[in-house]
Amino acid sequence: MKKFFVKTNRWSNPFVVQTDQSLERGDVIVIEVESGISQAIVEGRAPDSESEKSDKIEEAAKYVRKATLIDLKNIRDFRKKGKEALKICQSEVKKSGLPMKIVDANYSFDGGGITFAFTSDGRVDFRDLVKKLSKKMQRSIRLHQIGARDESRQSGGFGICGRELCCVRFKSNLPSITSEMAKVQQIAHRGSERISGVCGRLMCCLAFEEEQYRKMAEQLPKFGEKVKYKGKQAIVKEVNLMSGKIEIELEDKSLIFVDKNELE
Numbered sequence: 001m002k003k004f005f006v007k008t009n010r011w012s013n014p015f016v017v018q019t020d021q022s023l024e025r026g027d028v029i030v031i032e033v034e035s036g037i038s039q040a041i042v043e044g045r046a047p048d049s050e051s052e053k054s055d056k057i058e059e060a061a062k063y064v065r066k067a068t069l070i071d072l073k074n075i076r077d078f079r080k081k082g083k084e085a086l087k088i089c090q091s092e093v094k095k096s097g098l099p100m101k102i103v104d105a106n107y108s109f110d111g112g113g114i115t116f117a118f119t120s121d122g123r124v125d126f127r128d129l130v131k132k133l134s135k136k137m138q139r140s141i142r143l144h145q146i147g148a149r150d151e152s153r154q155s156g157g158f159g160i161c162g163r164e165l166c167c168v169r170f171k172s173n174l175p176s177i178t179s180e181m182a183k184v185q186q187i188a189h190r191g192s193e194r195i196s197g198v199c200g201r202l203m204c205c206l207a208f209e210e211e212q213y214r215k216m217a218e219q220l221p222k223f224g225e226k227v228k229y230k231g232k233q234a235i236v237k238e239v240n241l242m243s244g245k246i247e248i249e250l251e252d253k254s255l256i257f258v259d260k261n262e263l264e
Contacts, residue, residue, distance in 0.1 A: 003046035006031060006061065008038050009106050010168075011117055011146050011154035015061035016046050028067040028075065030109070037109045039067060039075050078107035082114070085137060089116050092132055100124045103151050113140035119151050148199040157198055159205075165197070166204035177202040181210045184217065186241055216241045220260055228264040 001018040006029065008015070017031055017040075027042040040061070067075065086105040093102055100120040107114055114137065118124075126143050133141045146154075153167040163169070182188040182195055182202065197203045217239075221227050225236045229248060237255060238247035245257045 003048060005043040005046050006040040007043055008033075008040050009104065009117075009154070010156070011104060011150040014043060015040065017061050017063040019063040021063070021066065023066075028072060030064040030067055030071060032062040032064055037064065039071065039109050074109075074111070078111055081111075082107050085114050086116075088136065089129075089133060092129060092136075093118075096129055098124055098126060098129060100126070103146070104154055108140075111139075113142060115142045115144055117144050117146050117150075117154070119146060119148060148201050149197075149204070152197070152199040159197060159203070161205075167199075170204075175204070175207045177204060177206050181206040184210055185213045213241055220244070221246060221263070229258060229262065231264070 001020060002023070003016055003018050004023050005014045006017050007013075008031075015031065015033065017029070023029065023042045025042055025044050029040055029042060031038055031040045082105040085107070086102060089105060090102045093100060099122070100118045102116055102118045104117040105114055106117075114133075116133075124145075130141045130143060133139075149167050152165055156168050157165050159165055179188060179202065185206065187195055192202075195203055195206065220239050220241070221236045223236055223239065227234050227236060227248060229250070232251055234248040234250050236246060237249050240246075244260060246260060246263070247255055247257050248263075249255055
């Protein structure tokens with residue numbers, strides 16, 4: 001059985017499906033998930049063994065079939081209707097004055113329901129909005145809150161490095177990025193605007209080298225630690241992980257930079 005990453009939309013987390021069929025990136029397939037039957041796009045092959053997995057995938061889905069010509073026609077039609085539904089929902093949100101931004105609309109595979117993805121800084125009471133949309137569209141309405149990075153994943157684009165956004169390029173769940181990661185890599189002092197991505201949140205790439213920096217830090221003395229240099233006591237004032245240089249304060253209060261192997 002072959003494993004593949006598939007996504008029902010750009011902003012969602014990926015599913016893993018298993019099938020004997022040969023699938024290619026971009027193929028449209030029909031899958032069965034907890035909420036029912038859904039269309040999905042193949043993102044690529046998934047690792048076959050547990051040891052090869054680098055990130056946790058949210059859940060598995062059951063492969064049903066490749067999309068037929070009729071399926072593809074219906075999906076295209078529903079996408080067009082989805083754009084119209086998006087405008088209607090955005091208009092209703094504006095009228096209601098709700099603190100939320102509607103970013104996408106997706107019809108279900110059978111067309112009986114519509115899922116609206118939105119972003120918001122906090123919780124939003126959208127019960128009245130759901131009632132209005134259900135009455136207006138005669139469909140089952142679901143509102144799904146996504147994060148700023150999910151919105152960037154849906155929109156796509158390129159980062160300051162010139163590469164495709166990490167949230168788009170990597171298929172697994174988005175890892176949690178914390179300010180502690182920036183501190184470990186000694187770049188927190190640059191300011192949030194320089195270590196934030198297009199979504200306004202800390203850049204995903206901070207997670208990639210965190211473990212390596214932690215291992216480097218374990219091999220060097222910590223800030224404030226007492227060390228010996230040429231037989232005399234000294235205190236560590238600064239450690240540069242990239243260069244391996246250590247700034248120490250001597251007994252006469254002078255500051256000098258030394259290598260780790262110069263310390264006793």
